Amino acid sequence: MSYLPILPEIVLTAAILFLTLVVVFYQGENRNGVMMTGTIFGLSVTLLTLAFVPPFAGYLFSGMLTLDGMAFFFRWLFPAVGLFVAFMAREFLEVKKAENPGEFYVILLLAILGMMLMASSGDLITIYLGLELTSISSYILAGYLREDPKSGEAAIKYFLMGALASGVLLFGMSLFYGLTGATNLVSISGILHQVGAPPLVLAAMVFLIIGLGFKVAAVPFHMWAPDAYEGAPTPVTAFFSVGPKAAAFAAIIRVFTDGLSSLVWEWSLAFAVLALITMTLGNLTALWQKNVKRMLAYSSIAHAGYIMVGLAAGTWQGTVAMLLYLLAYVFTNLGIFAVVTALGNREGKDELTDFTGLSQRSPYLAAALVVFFLSLIGIPFTAGFFGKFLLFGAAVQSGLVWLALVMAVNSAISVGYYYTVVRNMYLVAPKNKGALPVAGELKLVVTVALLVTLILGLFFEPVLGRLVAFTLPG
Amino acid sequence: MNLQLLAFMILSLVTLGAAFKVITARFITHAALYLALSFVGVAGLFLLLNADFLAAVQLLVYVGAITTMLIFAVMLSQVEEIRQGAAEEGFWRRILSARFGVIPLAVAAALAGVILYLYRFANWKAVPVAPDPNTTRSIGQAMFTTYLIPFEVASLVLLVAMIGAIVLTMKKEDRSR
Structure with missing residues (x-):
């Protein structure tokens, strides 16, 4: 048994344990900055290891891990997300006077490790453990601002709903174990191909869809999301809207395309219905929001709906489209939240009216935000366009023309609430005058996110080519 | 029986x-x-x-x-x-109220009914196995071979829960700065 293929995870774990000790023993003043540097370093080394470990494809540790193209994609994506969030967190923790800024980074890294594990697991047990590692870290991060009652509310709501979802998910998994005698996804798939689709298998599948649906905040399992997103510290909201969500999608792809491949007709239908109501309700509710974090929560619910169109397609083209869409969505959304963090650090309320006159106070951030919104809407030459385009194509190929049309209509609806922000920035006189001071690392995050959004939009073909090569069946 | x-x-x-x-x-x-x-x-x-x-x-x-x-x-x-x-609060009053009694009970009963019905007609894969005379040894072996990765990850889950409990509850003056 070789440990070399999981060296990146081992490096990350070592970094986590080391940083835990640093938090305890480092007595200096600048704990926050030291921990941020350590986190950035740990994640960078993880990414470097990932780049230099010889490529490996196959099953590891008695089938507990599956390392393939998709696993590689997510194991690369999640530490990158961690880098962004760590950069966003430092000034925020300082401004909000968080009591224990050091531990924030340790918990963030543990969540990222859990997400990497979820994406590369080949067994229900590892999927569940990765999910719990991510979820428990997320509950703690949501309630990190102990002085802020909203943060506590976010944590407790997320925790109760998340615990319920985990229970439902576990129940479904236990049913699959009872029915097939296996927890390994490949074995389950083999046995299910023989037994077909008796009622209890379908019931177990519904439990899995509900449990994982909670985690991606699909309507009607989304009610925790707006409160959790609004109350959580802004960098954590940024993390929630991309990290655990993308990881839950990775788990969904694993469970349904690897394990339940014989039931593709049944689950693609279920996801088509979920996608329809999720994107429609998310977009319509977002129109009425006054708080920018709440609006972005509904926007991210709507985007989960778009991504599920790839599942509804039920083909590998759908999976490729999902991955590319996730890539575009993750970096675009991180950019948006960097701007929201920069503004919130000074204004403190995260209301839509805070954005008034941002084009004069910080022309760069305002312009970047417009590009990010264009990407989320799916305008050509931004990353979001090609994601939507591929999802659209996958849906049409699978005969889901109606779903593709609903997606197009929804993109049009979403222009409404993004435009509110743009109008406030460019056409409304500023409430607070004077240039907006922005921390250097937030500018860096915005710039990198902007570059990724534009480069992916202009030169998406090589990326797509690699993704296709990764995920091509067989 | x-x-x-x-x-x-x-x-x-x-x-x-x-x-x-x-x-x-x-x-x-x-x-x-x-x-x-x-x-x-x-x-x-x-x-x-x-x-x-x-x-x-x-x-x-x-x-x-x-x-x-x-x-x-x-x-x-x-x-x-x-x-x-x-x-x-009166037990019966609680049971009969729509919000805390009737609706949750009806939902739970319906779910239980459906699941029991499905259980009854399911083709359970599990087969009885001979009792293992030395379960501790088997569990230990499984834990460090087949289930090595889950075992290690479980310890990280405990670690994050521990750090989280401390971070969320520790008073400010507890920490020397």
């Missing part, structure tokens, strides 16, 4: 009855004690399945450690409502 089935029935009744009392008990300390009883019932079920090691762990960890800790937490808690229990 054979003896094993009888034992299963009694243990299940104890487990379920205690679990029911956990959510209906007025005082949270009582609820914690019922929870312990429910865990004891589960330990008995493990014994019936010839899983002696699991039964012992269940008793030691769940009954011994977790319940004790829960009671300690209640004792140390400052919130009067938690220690004293919620104001008494």
